[in-house]
Amino acid sequence: MLYFLNDYSEGAHEKVLQHLIDTNMEQLPGYGTDHYCEEAKEKIKKACGCEDAEVFLLTGGTQTNQIVIDTMLQPYEGVVAAQTGHVSTHEAGAIEFTGHKVLTLPEKNGKINAADLKNLVETFYGDENHEHMVFPGLVYISHPTEYGTLYTKKELTEISAVCREYKLPLFMDGARLIYGLVGKETDVTLQDIAKLCDVFYIGGTKAGALCGEAVVFTGNSMPKHFLTRVKQHGALLAKGRLTGVQFDALFTDDLYLEIGKNAIETAAVLKAGLKEKGYTFYIDSPTNQQFVVLENRKMEELKKDVQFSFWEKKDDTHTVVRFATSWATRMEDVEKLLSLL
Amino acid sequence: MLYFLNDYSEGAHEKVLQHLIDTNMEQLPGYGTDHYCEEAKEKIKKACGCEDAEVFLLTGGTQTNQIVIDTMLQPYEGVVAAQTGHVSTHEAGAIEFTGHKVLTLPEKNGKINAADLKNLVETFYGDENHEHMVFPGLVYISHPTEYGTLYTKKELTEISAVCREYKLPLFMDGARLIYGLVGKETDVTLQDIAKLCDVFYIGGTKAGALCGEAVVFTGNSMPKHFLTRVKQHGALLAKGRLTGVQFDALFTDDLYLEIGKNAIETAAVLKAGLKEKGYTFYIDSPTNQQFVVLENRKMEELKKDVQFSFWEKKDDTHTVVRFATSWATRMEDVEKLLSLL
Amino acid sequence: MLYFLNDYSEGAHEKVLQHLIDTNMEQLPGYGTDHYCEEAKEKIKKACGCEDAEVFLLTGGTQTNQIVIDTMLQPYEGVVAAQTGHVSTHEAGAIEFTGHKVLTLPEKNGKINAADLKNLVETFYGDENHEHMVFPGLVYISHPTEYGTLYTKKELTEISAVCREYKLPLFMDGARLIYGLVGKETDVTLQDIAKLCDVFYIGGTKAGALCGEAVVFTGNSMPKHFLTRVKQHGALLAKGRLTGVQFDALFTDDLYLEIGKNAIETAAVLKAGLKEKGYTFYIDSPTNQQFVVLENRKMEELKKDVQFSFWEKKDDTHTVVRFATSWATRMEDVEKLLSLL
Amino acid sequence: MLYFLNDYSEGAHEKVLQHLIDTNMEQLPGYGTDHYCEEAKEKIKKACGCEDAEVFLLTGGTQTNQIVIDTMLQPYEGVVAAQTGHVSTHEAGAIEFTGHKVLTLPEKNGKINAADLKNLVETFYGDENHEHMVFPGLVYISHPTEYGTLYTKKELTEISAVCREYKLPLFMDGARLIYGLVGKETDVTLQDIAKLCDVFYIGGTKAGALCGEAVVFTGNSMPKHFLTRVKQHGALLAKGRLTGVQFDALFTDDLYLEIGKNAIETAAVLKAGLKEKGYTFYIDSPTNQQFVVLENRKMEELKKDVQFSFWEKKDDTHTVVRFATSWATRMEDVEKLLSLL
Known part of the structure; x- marks a missing residue:
């Protein structure tokens, strides 16, 4: 997971x-x-x-x-x-x-x-x-x-x-x-x-x-x-x-800066990857929280492998979700996530 | 100390x-x-x-x-x-x-x-x-x-x-x-x-x-x-x-009982030692806090080697102090304390 | 006044x-x-x-x-x-x-x-x-x-x-x-x-x-x-x-109904009179508070003879004011007010 | 009453x-x-x-x-x-x-x-x-x-x-x-x-x-x-x-002084009368509240004609009660009260 x-x-x-x-x-x-x-x-x-x-x-x-x-x-x-x-x-x-x-x-x-x-x-x-x-x-x-x-x-x-x-x-x-x-x-x-x-x-x-x-x-x-x-x-x-x-x-x-950097760098890779794949963002965030619009079916599928936050309902078939990175996020996990999206 | x-x-x-x-x-x-x-x-x-x-x-x-x-x-x-x-x-x-x-x-x-x-x-x-x-x-x-x-x-x-x-x-x-x-x-x-x-x-x-x-x-x-x-x-x-x-x-x-026992056992040795040396107790406590009456001069002397709590003034020449033990108290420190008293 | x-x-x-x-x-x-x-x-x-x-x-x-x-x-x-x-x-x-x-x-x-x-x-x-x-x-x-x-x-x-x-x-x-x-x-x-x-x-x-x-x-x-x-x-x-x-x-x-009636009746006469004179209402109130738009110059003039409440600025030349009636309002005062407006 | x-x-x-x-x-x-x-x-x-x-x-x-x-x-x-x-x-x-x-x-x-x-x-x-x-x-x-x-x-x-x-x-x-x-x-x-x-x-x-x-x-x-x-x-x-x-x-x-005086004067007459009759006071009050010890039987009897406050139980047979005077107390009522005591 x-x-x-x-x-x-x-x-x-x-x-x-x-x-x-x-x-x-x-x-x-x-x-x-x-x-x-x-x-x-x-x-x-x-x-x-x-x-x-x-x-x-x-x-x-x-x-x-x-x-x-x-x-x-x-x-x-x-x-x-x-x-x-x-x-x-x-x-x-x-x-x-x-x-x-x-x-x-x-x-x-x-x-x-x-x-x-x-x-x-x-x-x-x-x-x-x-x-x-x-x-x-x-x-x-x-x-x-x-x-x-x-x-x-x-x-x-x-x-x-x-x-x-x-x-x-x-x-x-x-x-x-x-x-x-x-x-x-x-x-x-x-x-x-x-x-x-x-x-x-x-x-x-x-x-x-x-x-x-x-x-x-x-x-x-x-x-x-x-x-x-x-x-x-x-x-x-x-x-x-x-x-x-x-x-x-x-x-x-x-150390606080070093911790911050890991979160920002992993988030940036995630953001770039999502953009490339054509995902829509709910808001343009430059930090460690990325708010993305997912098709509901996709979201349900993703839940099997990834834990993320429900943010709000977008419309009947889409939902805004949040992916958060942190000091502890590994770049390889970002890549795995991107491969699932 | x-x-x-x-x-x-x-x-x-x-x-x-x-x-x-x-x-x-x-x-x-x-x-x-x-x-x-x-x-x-x-x-x-x-x-x-x-x-x-x-x-x-x-x-x-x-x-x-x-x-x-x-x-x-x-x-x-x-x-x-x-x-x-x-x-x-x-x-x-x-x-x-x-x-x-x-x-x-x-x-x-x-x-x-x-x-x-x-x-x-x-x-x-x-x-x-x-x-x-x-x-x-x-x-x-x-x-x-x-x-x-x-x-x-x-x-x-x-x-x-x-x-x-x-x-x-x-x-x-x-x-x-x-x-x-x-x-x-x-x-x-x-x-x-x-x-x-x-x-x-x-x-x-x-x-x-x-x-x-x-x-x-x-x-x-x-x-x-x-x-x-x-x-x-x-x-x-x-x-x-x-x-x-x-x-x-x-x-x-x-573990909580084990922790408690160390505090009580070290406090009991301290209490018995103090009694033996003729110290007066402010209150008879069966637990890890011992309230003892010290002569003020003795108290000042003790401060050089021991950290303890002021509790209250007893009279012009005596003070009530508290010695607290805990899960972390070593019996050898109790013995050192007794030797100083 | x-x-x-x-x-x-x-x-x-x-x-x-x-x-x-x-x-x-x-x-x-x-x-x-x-x-x-x-x-x-x-x-x-x-x-x-x-x-x-x-x-x-x-x-x-x-x-x-x-x-x-x-x-x-x-x-x-x-x-x-x-x-x-x-x-x-x-x-x-x-x-x-x-x-x-x-x-x-x-x-x-x-x-x-x-x-x-x-x-x-x-x-x-x-x-x-x-x-x-x-x-x-x-x-x-x-x-x-x-x-x-x-x-x-x-x-x-x-x-x-x-x-x-x-x-x-x-x-x-x-x-x-x-x-x-x-x-x-x-x-x-x-x-x-x-x-x-x-x-x-x-x-x-x-x-x-x-x-x-x-x-x-x-x-x-x-x-x-x-x-x-x-x-x-x-x-x-x-x-x-x-x-x-x-x-x-x-x-x-x-008595409470009697008191209420006087306020409502005087307010109704005031409201009808204002409508007749072409005044604009801020809101259509059926009770004892009437919110009227006044031209600022008119408002200043009126202040000499009448006490009423400022409600809010409408635009640079107009203001919303409130006239309140009550159990104590006399119909003759409503008529005087209308004659001044 | x-x-x-x-x-x-x-x-x-x-x-x-x-x-x-x-x-x-x-x-x-x-x-x-x-x-x-x-x-x-x-x-x-x-x-x-x-x-x-x-x-x-x-x-x-x-x-x-x-x-x-x-x-x-x-x-x-x-x-x-x-x-x-x-x-x-x-x-x-x-x-x-x-x-x-x-x-x-x-x-x-x-x-x-x-x-x-x-x-x-x-x-x-x-x-x-x-x-x-x-x-x-x-x-x-x-x-x-x-x-x-x-x-x-x-x-x-x-x-x-x-x-x-x-x-x-x-x-x-x-x-x-x-x-x-x-x-x-x-x-x-x-x-x-x-x-x-x-x-x-x-x-x-x-x-x-x-x-x-x-x-x-x-x-x-x-x-x-x-x-x-x-x-x-x-x-x-x-x-x-x-x-x-x-x-x-x-x-x-x-007017506030005039009001105060009536209370104090009637209280003073009440206090003097009670003293004369040998009543014990709970406290020596110089103002308009008088706290008196009454025998319980007497207290019950008095309740038929007088309203006063229970203050506290004194002992099994006596109670402390309070008599309060005010700007409105009439001297004749004090006299009536004294005649009942």
């Missing part, structure tokens, strides 16, 4: 696992105060080109979105996000659970744009009754988006400018960030992100770790008593080393 | 780690639907002698307390706990964060008793104005308690009887449960707990896992759509295998 | 006020346990043709929406509402404050329809990942809507049928309900509403009371310990008589 | 009611923006000797406690209160509903003291693990307390000093404040309160209004966007005039 179901199907990248093994019997203090957490944070700040950032390691994506959004917002504020944003649709109401509304913007290829954002904010403040409404308090974007697409540097810069004009912090969900950094088509670097966003996270779970997301607060944006709030959310690990050691490995010798 | 700081200083027990290594490259579905989660759950149910239980794997202790309490309670209900209960004091308000009050009972050696519980419930229902008050909706106990003490089977049975009389589910925080199951002085088994409690958890974080707590719902007590609520709390791991594999190892060939 | 700003500009209808005066020095028990509350509830149940309903008196509209929605929903559920619903837009996030998402449907003239509702529910349950999403748990409609429009009996029946098919309670926001009951164009009676909805409220604040909304739970839908939950929301009046006496007056000799 | 059940048994004081009648048909803007609200606020600020205060009118006591505490606290903070404080016991968990813990202090005659408060705060900050605990963020006191007792100026000054030392705002629940201002035994004035507290409220519901509590924020302590947060709590009245007109009346020609 070939496995293109998602990018979190295996355990940890071998170097990450090895670091866990090597450090296993070291006796370390708890709650993220150990030296591996410290070193991981330093390496991340260096990679971001942002020495004065503050980094906090959390466990999973929805948890991170919930905690960052809840702690960055005032109680009377909501978060602005694309209608297709993960926080808008697939987090079981985790944002509302903490008392905040998700204010949605239209999306194109999973992305919002600066003009729509500006319009939302100005419409809000222009409304005589805005004190009876939810204040926009933070802007959420994902990069890559839920559709595998990427913001260009120009797009990000424009969104960031609107955010700064209206004093709205900009938050980037980087659950799959490493897959957005290494492609040939992107002009956005980690350093750009650190400059343009007030807070973002670098996903580990979907990028070679067993679990873990590294939140980077730039420019003194870390909320007061953040550790206590993480604890209050039930998200503070006693063995903080678990995420510390893994991120230490991911940011040693640029 | 000798390390008696706590029971979560090392990584994972070697067999737990080995299972993670062995299964690392298996491609598994996410969110706890993999077969290791399934097998772990089956083994846990068997160990509990409770085939119709439902088991759910979470990441940490405060998270588990928060989710179990929030989902078992109606919105107008609070949880009854000892004044010294972890949920009452050291969880940064995680229970109140989800809208529920902690209704406190007096404690003796960290334990509540059936009579006080009955009195609280009857006083509540006897009050003409109880509709203006928080309804008791769940009873929380920890076993071992925060002071390392244990309920006897008789005490547990009495508390459980009051709970059932008033239809209050009984919830046991078992963050250190394995250390409570293996001592010579206890008459409470895992099967007893499964019979007397409506929900409890078996801690992994403090018992040889990198992270993970296994919640056991007995007698159809699992709240509806529990997975969705876990997701809503930000606590659903994408790589559910991380906890599944670890609990699979812990419950294979009774 | 003529006053068409809204339907809550005056104090109480004279008969409501008189009842407050007449009963003022009676000594009554608190928290809604007095006999006026009791009598008001009986009269309301009779008017609804629903003897087994339960009625609870609250203070204001947003409060009522928040409490009904929060108490009718399970924690993992959200409320379905039109994008233009009051709970979606103008309640400062009061629904999200209690942890629930507002799941929006498209609207036409402020109304949702059965087909869109059915589609939302079926799409939800058809999604493989719906356990990672917010469950639809209640359907919210307003009648009259925020645009003064009314559901027909057929429309309501269809929506109610979808709700019952999927076991979704149907909740009607009746902040202006009395204005929807008395027009010539409506075929929906209070009894119909009691049959088709699981819970609804009859607004007092906008209908001749100083404050107060009467929530009617039909068919055993009242949440358990509702009084405690109202208290927990900070919404239980010590002097429950304040709302009890007022609703007792409103439902004595059908 | 004589009525000493509580201080909110009647409707409104005649002057308050008359003002409602006189202003009833005035057309006023909504949501507290009318000129009666404005005038009431100005008069209150003047009475408090605090021109730069901000005043906000709410509806009821629990609502006010909930909103003030929730909006003054950071999310990681709790409110410090006496174990017997209203927020600790009789508000159905309204504080926890908004996510905050009530941190309790021991009480004496319903009062906390500066030393215990200082101790709580220092113990908190002295704890190495305080980041895992709830931060004290606000101090709540009631004056008169739930037992009718009063703080002396010295006590208040000391508590206020501790609060300021640790930057903890001091909040006074003044649901019955007017009854605490007019007695012969108190040395605390409204101006003192405005100087020593950061926020307090002057109760209307128990002091001659149909409903309404006036929150006074001194020294720029009003939380940002307070109106929006009140709306979000479901507590913003559309007809803000309802509370505005009533407080305008209460603070015209010192």
